[in-house]
Amino acid sequence: MHVREMISTHPDVQGNVAENLLICIEECYSCAQTCTACADACLAEPMVDQLQQCIRLNLDCADICAATGAMASRRTGSNVETLRATIQACAVACQRCAQECGQHAEMHEHCRICSESCTRCAEACQAALNNVQ
């Protein structure tokens, strides 16, 4: 991804890239992919009837991660309150999904990777809030 290059060439940014927000953007897009793929991998498992909650959390997490990644990529004008609330919602989604996937991490390697991706994204969201105020 080219998040830093893009944000740093925005006409209003001028060096103030907001480091934590950059990381948050990358983690959001990455986590959106990971959760989409984990939902799909869970769906193909023979024991899919025990992974229904996991798939649901994966899909919810993918949706909010995609929205947050896009919204956090914008620097024109200002929409602080919305961005903060969205990043907070994303952090919650990632925490819940990390927890759920973590419970199947030993059995399903895709859940282990997804749980780690969600944990990183939740932390990146928390850290990014310092850059959004």
Added chain:
Amino acid sequence: MHVREMISTHPDVQGNVAENLLICIEECYSCAQTCTACADACLAEPMVDQLQQCIRLNLDCADICAATGAMASRRTGSNVETLRATIQACAVACQRCAQECGQHAEMHEHCRICSESCTRCAEACQAALNNVQ
């Protein structure tokens, strides 16, 4: 849209459709379309250089509305805390966008319609929170 028909035939719902959440889903999808179209109409205005903030809020609002509409459409398992936080973020985005579009409502008919759509969606989000706990 066929929100009610779909939700009411979900195997776990059995009549408990959560009326306010149904309306919220419809308003979210509708507002996602309206905000996408308003951003595009603003972009075509001769005075686009005075509508930059409006376009930005429109795009943010479209993103979170789309995510919220999808997430609120799911009834398998449970993800209450995430759904609440997402609906709250959506309400904030819609309020801000309603306010901004409202300022150009007299000049641009698309902003007037969009402002009303955002207000309805913000109210639907607030009301839906009673159904999500």
Added chain:
Amino acid sequence: MHVREMISTHPDVQGNVAENLLICIEECYSCAQTCTACADACLAEPMVDQLQQCIRLNLDCADICAATGAMASRRTGSNVETLRATIQACAVACQRCAQECGQHAEMHEHCRICSESCTRCAEACQAALNNVQ
């Protein structure tokens, strides 16, 4: 939804709303919701292990319908070749999903409704191609 109101107030449209494209936009947003809900309802079925293909097609269809609905909502400038290719892809996705859901229509009411929604959307996409050239 307020598709007609929004498109007809776009500064470049001036009455030439492209009737079939309006219907296509509405069907795309509607079908995105229906497919998202059908994937989720299938996921909650006791026989989920026989609905894996259906869920996959639902999710694919929801993704391309959402993208097509947004793209078809734009009238600023021109992106005809892209819009045509996207609408065609959406028509294919809807046809496949209608077919798959149609096979479970007698057993699952949500699949019946979804199959009809996909069929309408596929037809609306085909009709809209006349407006995009």
Added chain:
Amino acid sequence: MHVREMISTHPDVQGNVAENLLICIEECYSCAQTCTACADACLAEPMVDQLQQCIRLNLDCADICAATGAMASRRTGSNVETLRATIQACAVACQRCAQECGQHAEMHEHCRICSESCTRCAEACQAALNNVQ
């Protein structure tokens, strides 16, 4: 991103990761972010009234890239015809956007980076079609 790790642990994949499709997924998510950021950076330019077509193509490209990245991440069951048509639409969108951004590459660094990202994504889409049949 962790595309390879996720796809290679899907229960149905078993080593047959489809190398070109992996690259396509990564480029699609990356290009979705780049185009979202480029639309926003163009919007903040003083000469925004000359970048309307560019912003429109950026937004269209972001939409289809996001849909394609998600769809191409799925390996459960099969949806070949839909995936092919979607990847082809994505390639068209990327080519058009690369071309348009390329025209402002000397003036706007974000357009230069975005043009390159779109070109890479278009090529990755073309190459991926060999893996989808």
